[in-house]
Amino acid sequence: MAQTATMKVTSFAFDNNAPIPALYTCDDKNINPPLRIDDIPESTKCFAILLEDPDAPNGNFTHWMVWDMPPRANIEENSTPDGVTGRNDFGEHNYMGPCPPSGEDHRYFFKVYALDSKANLDPNSTKEALYVLLDEKTIGYGELIGTYKKP
DSSP states (O other), rough: OOEEEEEEEEEEETTTTOOOOOSSTTTTTTOOEEEEEEOOOOTOOOOEEEEEEEEESSSEEEEEEEEEEOSSSSOOOOOOOOOOOOOOTTTSOOOOOOOOOOEEEEEEEEEEEEEEOOOOOOTTTOOHHHHHOOOOEEEEEEEEEEEOOOO
16 A cells, blocks of 8 residues: 655654654553644545554554544644544554564554545444555545654
8 A cells, every 4th residue: 555645744743754752652641643734635525544563573553543534734642633533453442652562663654644535434444444445535645754662
């Protein structure tokens, strides 16, 4: 599901390819960082957001999935965006921050998809079902990559 970035995703909490502050991880408050999305396509009906760790021991691990979000430029820190929060790979319907095994440095991809229509998926849908819809409905994409190494 490789995408070409057409939107810009940033955070005032950390720079692209830089360490994620512990506040946003399992070692502290485990809250979502603030995100800013720019260059949103005009025809965007909603967003989907995924937080994924491609360096997890068993392959790509999803920490956060939200879809059918209103296409707003800002996602506030420690917020539950409007939309449907799917079940992450921890089995939870919420944000679960970076939490790599001790001593391992992992990358975390905050992926934002602009969609041309709502996904209309059940909150218990698999990420694979979401991926299929993202392939069909994505009209814009952006990502912010952070790193985290557990002390």
